[in-house]
Amino acid sequence: MSYRHNDSGRLIDRSQTLTFTFDGKTFTGHPGDTLASALLAGDRMLVGRSFKYHRPRGIVASGVEEPNALVNMGHGNRMEPNQRATTTELFDGLTAVSQNRWPTLDSDIGAMNAAIARFLPAGFYYKTFLWPRAFWKNVYEPFIRQSAGLGRAPTEADPDSYEHFHVHTDVLVVGGGVAGLAAAKAAAATGLKVLVLEQTHYWGGRTPVDGGKIDGMPAQEWIDATVAELEAMRNVTLRTRTMGAGVYDHGYALGYERLTDHAPDAEGPRHRLWRIRARQIVTATGAIERPLAFAGNDVPGVMLASAMRDYLVNWGVVPGQRIVVATNNDDGYRTAIVLKKAGLDVLRILDAREAGGGALMQEARDLGLRIDCGRGIGKVSGGKRVKKVQICVTTGTGGAMEALDCDAVAMAGGWSPVVHLWSHCGGKLVWDDAQAHFRPDPAKAPTGADGLPFVTTAGSASGPMALGSVLQDGAAAGTRAAKAAGGKGRAPKVPVAEDVEEAAMLPVWQMPARAEYRLKSKSWLDFQNDVKVSDVELAAREGFESVEHTKRYTTLGMATDQGKLSNINGLAVLAGALQKPIPQVGTTTFRPPYTPISIGAIGGSARGDIFQPVRMTPMHAWHDVHGADWEPVGQWRRPYAYPQQGEKVEEAVQREVTNTRDNVGLLDASTLGKILVRGPDAGRFLDMLYTNMMSTLKVGRCRYGLMCSENGFLIDDGVVARVGEDAWLCHTTTGGADRIHAHMEEWLQTEWWDWKVHVANLTEQYAQIAVVGPKARQLLESLGGMDLSAETLPFMAWADGELGGIGVRVYRISFSGELSFEIAVRAGQGLALWEKLVEAGKAFGVMPYGTEALHIMRAEKGFIMIGDETDGTVIPQDLGLDWAISKKKTDYLGKRAQERSHMTDPTRWKLVGLETEDGSVLPDGAYAVGRGKNANGQLVTQGRVTSSYHSPTLGRGIAMGLVLHGPDRMGEVLEFPGTDDKVYRAKIVNPVFFDPEGAKQNV
């Protein structure tokens, strides 16, 4: 049984007790516990089921590398799947539920997958779900979806908040173990800014567990002193519970801070994503111990040797009382020694090496422990916990020499540096034969914009595992990084530690070396995804020689732990099967984040009201109060219509059109772009930008203009007003304001840099209100302040003045065919003027109208709309806008392009009006079909609908479209098949449906 052993446990506070539940059962723990240590303390050995075979699984590690102990945490809107018990700090009231089991963890139906395990080898899905094809959708996919995924997805919105934090620092140190602290100290001594991130809530990493003296003091004392020293330095920032998640180009790195996971009732954001720009990055990320691949290495109670001593030293917890230790290196002895000294029964140390180890072996022997050299584990038996170990010869096939009853097994397979962050941005690895691991190759570091390295590794992340060399490497890394970041000054004294002489380790990738198939098929490499030695060997036999292909074929390393335990063992087995050296097989790619980070942290504060910026006009709140049905236009929200009580949106639109045509309507046109173009060369500049002449426009007058790209295609349109001798105000479409402003700046800065023109985007300086309809002039005159008669202010003129005491500029322009005034007013007075117009307009039957009414009225008049009639492939000539193209100008943007053969091709589809025979509304975007089929066997098309509405003015459907030879085919009837299986018949007509003489606007 696992239990809280003695009075040890350096991280826990035994004076307080916390209560939590696992699968509904109540457990207790102490502050400082992880969920994993507290579960072990409560004899909860079985904590989950494996993904594929639903094998019973226990806790195998003590940190981020844990593959098995994943739980659904919390409930309701705070439920979160796949939470790692080993990195979950215990809090009072925690609730956790095990995953991937049904109906319960102890009696799981899915476990029968294990009984048919021999039928579920690598590539099973690929081989099985090939045929029949008809089964893909209705049989295989539901089956795969049913069994996919470990935890359950949350069903409610997350109530917590998250945020980002941007930091610029000179040196970023990832990892607060002794190497990271030594590096930070060395870098900080130069006075540079240093930021140190540590993923756990304590400093010093695993050194206090492993023991040793630094600068003559016990490790913990040195750690405390160093942290205190760093904390006192103004140029150093230390953050715990913050994991270095990823390293990216140009010294950019992400840190993942977990603020309230351990204290869910605290206020403030739950996670904070640190977005760090560092000149230099030191990755002091430590190393992870490898498991040994023997049969039954996944039975609960089999644990990494280092984890077993972590649990004892940090939390006073042991997974059993009679323990067998299997090792291929000296470090495994540390666990045996710690256990023995704590009074536990270490039954046997099985050292895979014929010659055994060095000083640590001697120490173990002196403690009276029995050591068998050249021996290993043939098989572990037991279902939900370890019962028995069969001992075998390491070099053999697995024949049992002896069986030992025991309740826990510690496995020590050697250490692999955590190279993830080094590798994220291109750092290369080199194979270290002596330690049988990949370590960073300092000659091939990730490089920055200057071609120089910006990442350096420190401590065991560099390769050395002994305390003394770890400290030395850490300090050197700190000095190196500081120097590269521009730091000056002498490096502080390097901390020293005396190392125990260790004997060479022996690489063991399968235990025993010549294991029979029945053992290999129970020797786990990837615990979470159920990949065994036999699966990797099968992949090799089937031709998957690339480690990346093998990974995907077998799913090795593809689980939420991303192969932290399985990577090296898996590729070593692959190398063995391919009979290639390990470095030739290589590793899979390491990608950020180092461990999964919350989606909430990635999104930061961008949720709810501030998910995206919503641009609001000065009258936005009024529209909202008056029932606006909103339409997004760029980042703006514009009223689509203002439905009244009991009115449908479509009905409101029709009413708004009719009222505007009969009385007077108000439109909030503030979103239209307003760009001031000024300077001695402004006229010349606008003549180049617009297809027609703007330089000849008289001050006080307005002209409609078209803008094309250099490829000739229409990009924007609007009314230009000449507001001064050297100044023009260009109106753009709502969506075009920023784009056209940038377009102007680009031409001025890159091509015509010597032209004397300034532009300013004044879009938001003015609110703009369109007052439209036969009673528009009466309404404005009722406010009083300026003469708006047809004589003083004719069509396409503007004037400055006052209306109702508010300073305004009135443009007499019309996009509806009605008598129409667009009134520009300071944004701060926009609402005041709008409200005056509403109030005074009551006598004239004024009503606000939205964008849809605007669209219908312009379509009734045959006015084009950028984005409806144009789509980036349409030129002005397609739309019959030749009148707006100057023939006199030698040049304008798009002119040359419009002369090319494809642009002058008479078969280009041209704009026409379309009227259905029965008055119905044509489907928007529908295509007119011609006779026969094209080379692809599709119906030939000869036109398409670009705008289509029901016109309340005409009482019928109206549409515009681009049609082959359209203007020459007036009266012809086209057929438009709809997606509703109906065929719509429409006649080609003039696109101006209403008041073609313009009588209404010229009053």
Add this chain to the structure above:
Amino acid sequence: MSEIASVTALNGARYDGIVEVAEMPLQGMITLRGKLGAAPVKNAAIGIGGVDMPDDGMISVQGDRAIAWMSPDELLIFCAYDEVGVALTAMERTLDGSFAMAVDVSDARAMFRLEGAAVRDVLAKLTPADMSVQGCPPGRMRRTRLAQVAAAIWLTGETTAHIVCFRSVAPYVFGLLSTAAQPGSDVGYY
């Protein structure tokens, strides 16, 4: 000037969290474009009275008047809202005959002030700009972004920050600042 009073985008909205967020009252703002080294442009700028030309990337402030460097050919001049008309007329006179442009942008903007010890931390949650004392000393005019929109920020001391953004996104920026200042969200970095 008209008799009807102008209003700001948010009517002086406020939020009290780890810093105090306040929308500022109406502020006169004039964009001045031209060759910044040229005498008429300099004279037009300092003509608002009492404020020196700022160095590149800086803002000089004197009461409710200020001159901010916006780009190699652009200044933003701050003055009282109801003095804009007078100031513009004076500038036009000074600039007469030179290639330069002065234009009123007061209503196109919203302004916020942050007060409190954590102003640098709060801003660093939203802007990728370096908010350290070295990166953004008081007087530095920093054109940057706050989350997803453009903004300009500057400090007039260690506990006071100012923000200018476009008027249409004032509710968004106020939402950003209030969220970044929510209780319990201290970073304690700067």
